[in-house]
Amino acid sequence: MATQEFYIRNESETEARGPFNQEQLSSLADTGQLTDETFVYNEASEDWVVIGTNLELKAPLFPEKKKLQIRAQVEEETADRAKTDSRPPVTVDEMLAAAEGRTADTKDRLDPQIAMGRAAAIGAWSVFIMLILSSAAEIAPSIDFVTKFQVEKLLEHPLVILGALDLFLAVIVGLGMLSAYPVIRFRAALGLGFLGFIFFTQGLSMPFLAVVAGSAGLYVCTVTVSIPIVLISSLVGIAGMLGVVYHMILGGS
Template structure:
């Protein structure tokens, strides 16, 4: 049986690996709840236990029971209405409990809705972030593209590393806009590289604004691939679209032209 790493929603530090037997023991001790997060290797993300019915059945095998408190007076003769009031639990509460409408389940449902909304926004917004990033890399190479087109030397474009980065981002943007989510690991790695690259470019050009724009853009892309809450997803959208949008604007104003043209490779000559 598989082992699981777990953590609480409030902490980043994980524990494990634990097998089902150990998770069951922790659940009985109250250290594991339906809101505890486990790492799903297939999705490559942290997911609440309550969203996995099969795992929930193994970790929490006993269903919740409804306990009715029957008062001493109720054992004697009395009307059904009196017994309902004196028993310590109303019919409405009984129905809510039977439908699992408790405070804990409501919290779990809210977490699930937040997760579903975050997932629904991820693909489209990531696609927009990558499209803006592609624009910021491709626009400064328009002269090189025009020259290659006029001379028929398209292979020379391979000597422009940042043009290749722009084409990669463009391809990723198209796939994301088509809701292809299998590329999330690539996008996540691209976001981390964007952070490091932004620090380098900002330092090379002695421009803190560029460092900030690249940093926000890369961090926004990375967060959008791992967000499980709507609030975090909205924050990543602001960071990713804001940062990459700023870079696209600067590129349209020839901010990177000289920097990119100074970095060439000799992979292909015609």
Template structure:
């Protein structure tokens, strides 16, 4: 059974992850509706709840007729002694009614960890993208001054890293504003850094910068796809330290 993040149309606040049973309960309680959106990881987009077959079946289950074959019914089965059934204690019944069983506690703990991981990802990515913007823009500060003085924006064509730096600033702002729809763009940017910039530093013979860019780019990319708390913390630290090292070396170099 899958777990999904949901949000109302026009809202930027996602809730969850919830399993399909919980989503069905929210709809029944009026806290969600068929117009509520869920995040489809395969399509990387927010879609209406009823477009997910698993959720649709949970909300509107297909009722199968129940029938008993004559041979299944006997006097013995009707008068069977329940002495072999396990004893159910009152405190166990109350715990199950309140959702305090071991299984529900495990799911709640898992959900809290996922929510914490999601809360960490955006601030961490904002810092990483800001560092990446510094790396791209700092060597081109003189070009920015020339563009401002002469108004010659055609110089941007001959300085593509400056364009990438502006894009990094835009992605930084998206992370600050919690725009998770920008995650595909961040993934593309980090793969660009992992491939192109790693190759550039390798061709220059700068092994330190090459490793720092590769590690930080991969870590930032992984931050956009995982909700595992420990993996998120590790990648956030690696991404910030790695890209921070590249930014410091760029500014001081």
């Protein structure tokens, strides 16, 4: 069987070199005189083709390069495994935290649901305190009529009725029945309109501002679940209700 002969040339060359046999081409490849971009004459197609596109010819000419690629890949995989193995073992607490959605990036952040629950609890306690203060301010000036249950006198002091409503709502909130919040919001608007009108028409600016602050704080605490907002509303509302208590019981003196 006749030995196959090859003619080669580079892209910039106009004249071919050869003929070469398979062994000679391998020698040229080893010395760098032949690359996978070198052109070889294809007798079947009677055309010049790049050696890199002829897999049958390329494989025996550049076996060492293939080995190097495999070796580099193996070394890279080994390095990746070494990095993975160097990581500290996962603890049970970390597994539980991951199951709850708390990772290393989020462990210092407060869970939104927990934050909303805390805000709701703060708001409920603040509403309870504000209602107690409000009922005290409204009932205390007429306490004699209340204890003696003088109905005709009580009718002359409608604030007692509002105070009784506040006391009732405070008990409801204290029992955790937050479904009464819509009624409490109506009560906040009613108190602002009723007491605010009385103080405004009498020219009592400080009690008027206290009623505005107390009613606004009471209202906002029933609608927000944001901790910063509920804290501010609680402070403003309680301060306002204390101002109303001061004016109604102590007479502002």
